[in-house]
Amino acid sequence: MYRINIEGAAHINEYEELVKIFLRPDDFEMTEEKGPEVACFTEQEDKNLTKQELFRFLEKETGVHPKWGIITGIRPVKLFGMLAAEGAKKACEKFENYYLVSREKTELTRNIYEYQQELFGDGESNSAGIYIGIPFCPTRCLYCSFASNPMDEGKIEKYLEALYKEIDYCGEAMEKMDWHAESIYIGGGTPTTLTPEQLDGLLSRMEEKLISGRGNLCREITVEAGRPDTVTPEKMRVIKYHGIRRISINPQSMKQETLNAIGRDHSPEDVKAAFEIARSEGIEEINADIIAGLPGEELKDFAFTLDEVIGLGADNVTVHSLAVKRSSRLKEKDPDYHYKRGRAVGEMLDHAADVLGDQGYRPYYLYRQKHMSGALENIGYCKNDAAGLYNVRIMDEHQRIIAIGAGGISKAYSPETRTLTRVPNVTNEEIYVERIDEMIERKEKDLFRRK
Numbered sequence: 001m002y003r004i005n006i007e008g009a010a011h012i013n014e015y016e017e018l019v020k021i022f023l024r025p026d027d028f029e030m031t032e033e034k035g036p037e038v039a040c041f042t043e044q045e046d047k048n049l050t051k052q053e054l055f056r057f058l059e060k061e062t063g064v065h066p067k068w069g070i071i072t073g074i075r076p077v078k079l080f081g082m083l084a085a086e087g088a089k090k091a092c093e094k095f096e097n098y099y100l101v102s103r104e105k106t107e108l109t110r111n112i113y114e115y116q117q118e119l120f121g122d123g124e125s126n127s128a129g130i131y132i133g134i135p136f137c138p139t140r141c142l143y144c145s146f147a148s149n150p151m152d153e154g155k156i157e158k159y160l161e162a163l164y165k166e167i168d169y170c171g172e173a174m175e176k177m178d179w180h181a182e183s184i185y186i187g188g189g190t191p192t193t194l195t196p197e198q199l200d201g202l203l204s205r206m207e208e209k210l211i212s213g214r215g216n217l218c219r220e221i222t223v224e225a226g227r228p229d230t231v232t233p234e235k236m237r238v239i240k241y242h243g244i245r246r247i248s249i250n251p252q253s254m255k256q257e258t259l260n261a262i263g264r265d266h267s268p269e270d271v272k273a274a275f276e277i278a279r280s281e282g283i284e285e286i287n288a289d290i291i292a293g294l295p296g297e298e299l300k301d302f303a304f305t306l307d308e309v310i311g312l313g314a315d316n317v318t319v320h321s322l323a324v325k326r327s328s329r330l331k332e333k334d335p336d337y338h339y340k341r342g343r344a345v346g347e348m349l350d351h352a353a354d355v356l357g358d359q360g361y362r363p364y365y366l367y368r369q370k371h372m373s374g375a376l377e378n379i380g381y382c383k384n385d386a387a388g389l390y391n392v393r394i395m396d397e398h399q400r401i402i403a404i405g406a407g408g409i410s411k412a413y414s415p416e417t418r419t420l421t422r423v424p425n426v427t428n429e430e431i432y433v434e435r436i437d438e439m440i441e442r443k444e445k446d447l448f449r450r451k
């Protein structure tokens with residue numbers, strides 16, 4: 001058990017996140033006491049200097065060398081972009097010498113930042129990213145921490161009614177503010193759990209209220225078709241009919257044993273069939289999410305999944321490091337899971353970078369979350385510049401997000417201070433339906449009143 005004291009620290013939890021990268025929560029305590037058994041540090045005016053000391057101490061004690069250094073609580077590409085105002089070389093130096101980020105991750109961040117600038121530049125100040133949440137899935141995955149509920153026709157109909165009310169309100173409010181949607185992401189849950197008719201209704205409403213009424217400036221729409229067993233020719237035809245080019249089919253693993261173990265009620269063959277259906281109905285861009293560090297998987301299993309997904313011709317491959325979040329069933333089963341898998345996940349991510357690079361994919365966005373195996377990262381790769389704009393903007397955090405539906409977290413953006421303020425909807429879909437007027441009032445007060 002390590003006992004750590006930071007003298008003069010008003011917010012000790014700022015340091016706790018860093019300590020947790022090295023030590024399991026049961027293996028340390030932050031204490032106000034001092035003494036021979038306690039590792040003592042003094043908070044300096046620049047807290048990052050204190051973090052550097054703490055980081056070096058923990059590296060020595062544990063033999064662990066986290067590649068992202070002392071960066072916690074800020075997105076690396078965003079941070080790099082802020083530092084790059086003084087030039088990319090200076091930003092790299094600061095990453096390595098001040099934030100103690102490894103050379104490899106520094107270079108990765110720089111490449112991604114420069115690629116994003118080349119592809120998309122900065123968003124216009126009156127633009128928005130729009131998220132529409134459909135919180136229903138065929139079954140619940142073991143690691144799920146999202147708004148996701150089993151399919152229930154009665155509930156879905158009521159949910160859509162409330163959702164349309166929020167869409168209509170947002171369309172009118174955007175018009176008043178003179179904002180337009182730059183990109184729209186329909187996620188969840190799994191939006192393709194909707195029937196073709198429901199999907200058509202949703203996409204028509206979205207077009208009418210959020211796109212055509214706002215000058216048709218939307219550059220990208222993505223529909224998540226995460227569960228391959230929800231992909232049918234009819235639904236793909238509806239998506240295509242509405243001019244949508246991009247979907248996401250998420251195998252996570254191409255091993256049947258793993259899919260069974262994580263509670264996904266489909267087979268690797270379903271994934272292949274879903275790709276075939278989507279392509280034959282003319283869907284142009286398909287993203288595939290896969291996860292490194294799933295229960296029971298070693299490097300060879302992950303490598304197999306990666307090869308399969310590349311073989312299917314995915315235009316984007318998003319490689320996630322398994323994050324074990326508080327609300328997941330996996331966290332209940334094994335609270336220390338992500339501590340145990342750090343090294344294996346690191347190898348999987350390195351393998352993915354090599355193989356995808358050889359196959360012509362480039363990393364185009366990156367983000368980190370709490371509780372990730374090995375404190376590593378998620379990376380989206382794309383081929384032929386087929387990058388997802390919504391993903392880039394949401395991680396960059398320099399654009400407002402209007403999130404509609406249960407579990408959606410809108411973000412008001414202040415260009416003056418370059419800060420975001422969260423405006424959340426409730427997560428539970430029944431409560432969302434009951435309290436839809438309150439969700440709208442929240443938006444009115446905290447999202448659409450801000451300039």
Ligand code: SF4
Binds near residue numbers: 137144147148189227
């Ligand atoms: S498909 Fe996604 S949202 Fe649905 S249960 Fe699995 S992790 Fe959760």
